[in-house]
Amino acid sequence: MDIEDPLGPLGPDFAARFRRDDRRPPCQLYLVSPLEVGGGFPDRLSRALDAGPVAAFQLRVKNIDQHQAAALAEPLQRICETREVAFLVNDSVSLAKRIGADGVHLGQDDGDPREARAELGPEAQIGVTCHGSRHLAMEAGEAGADYVAFGAFHPTVTKETSHRPDPAILSWWTTMFELPCVAIGGIAPDNAMELVLAGADFLAVSNAVWGGDEAGAIRAFGEVLSQQPRSKR
Numbered sequence: 706m707d708i709e710d711p712l713g714p715l716g717p718d719f720a721a722r723f724r725r726d727d728r729r730p731p732c733q734l735y736l737v738s739p740l741e742v743g744g745g746f747p748d749r750l751s752r753a754l755d756a757g758p759v760a761a762f763q764l765r766v767k768n769i770d771q772h773q774a775a776a777l778a779e780p781l782q783r784i785c786e787t788r789e790v791a792f793l794v795n796d797s798v799s800l801a802k803r804i805g806a807d808g809v810h811l812g813q814d815d816g817d818p819r820e821a822r823a824e825l826g827p828e829a830q831i832g833v834t835c836h837g838s839r840h841l842a843m844e845a846g847e848a849g850a851d852y853v854a855f856g857a858f859h860p861t862v863t864k865e866t867s868h869r870p871d872p873a874i875l876s877w878w879t880t881m882f883e884l885p886c887v888a889i890g891g892i893a894p895d896n897a898m899e900l901v902l903a904g905a906d907f908l909a910v911s912n913a914v915w916g917g918d919e920a921g922a923i924r925a926f927g928e929v930l931s932q933q934p935r936s937k938r
Contacts, residue, residue: 710838715873723876725904731933732901733760734926735887737795737911738781740767747780749919754788756920757927760907761830763810765795771803778804791830798824808832808851813841818848832887837870839877846884853878854909857890858900862912872903879904894925901933 736759739746753759762785766774778794782804785792793808794801798821801809808830809821818831825831832852833845842853855874878886885906892900893913900908908930914922 710840712839715871715877723873723880723904725879725902725934727935729879729883729906731935732905732930733907734758734923734930735761735763735907735909736790736914737763737889737909738765739911739915740765742766742777742781747784749915750781750784753914753919753923754784754790756923758930759788759790759923761791761793761807763793763795763909764806765911771797771800774800775804778806782806793830793832801825801829810834810854818845818850822849834889837874839874842878842886846882850884852885852887852907854887854889856888856909858888859891859893859896861891862916872900875900875904879906894922894929897926897929898932901930 734757736753742764750762762781764778764781766777774797778800782792791807793810794804794806795810796812796815798809798816800806802824809825810832811818811821812834813836818833821831822829830851831849832854833850835842835845835853835855837855842855845853855870855878857869858872875886875888886904887907887909888900888905889909892908892910897908908926910926
């Protein structure tokens with residue numbers, strides 16, 4: 706069931722009037738792992754990260770114990786560290802603390818950002834899924850999140866979703882708040898620019914990369930991001 710935003714819908718012309726503040730950094734790529742990260746996946750991650758700029762990598766594994774997850778994380782974390790790519794863990798504050806990850810991404814049912822901050826310390830990057838709710842995003846910001854994530858903006862095979870926000874929510878957020886926002890859900894090189902223009906600070910991508918040639922996909926995203934307009938001052 707979708708979450709009703711108590712703030713109500715945005716006006717239909719909000720996105721049309723949006724102009725990104727040039728003081729905000731350009732939109733960057735945020736790579737999310739597939740569920741299977743064993744076997745040859747470390748080599749695939751290396752190829753992806755060597756193909757173009759990636760700001761962050763999120764380890765997203767399910768239905769395995771923490772010992773297994775930590776073992777799978779170790780080579781991936783090392784690959785990210787050598788390339789200066791932030792390494793975050795999906796859902797699990799305890800796993801993030803155990804392996805010394807750069808941060809954690811929390812769903813609405815994965816705990817309070819304040820508690821995550823207490824566990825992981827002041828330097829940790831804490832993100833929160835906010836679906837299509839401005840209210841949830843503001844609550845996350847007040848709780849000390851480092852970024853908020855909106856989506857899914859497009860149909861996705863990565864996970865089941867019932868939230869389909871309008872890109873205007875990105876425009877509203879970046880107009881009102883300095884805190885970065887992440888767009889997620891079915892994002893591919895051919896639909897990414899709309900979200901960049903709407904105000905996304907990061908594009909979270911998964912199947913568009915891991916569903917085929919990972920290096921080629923990263924290069925394609927890089928080409929899109931290289932074309933984002935930047936005002937001259």
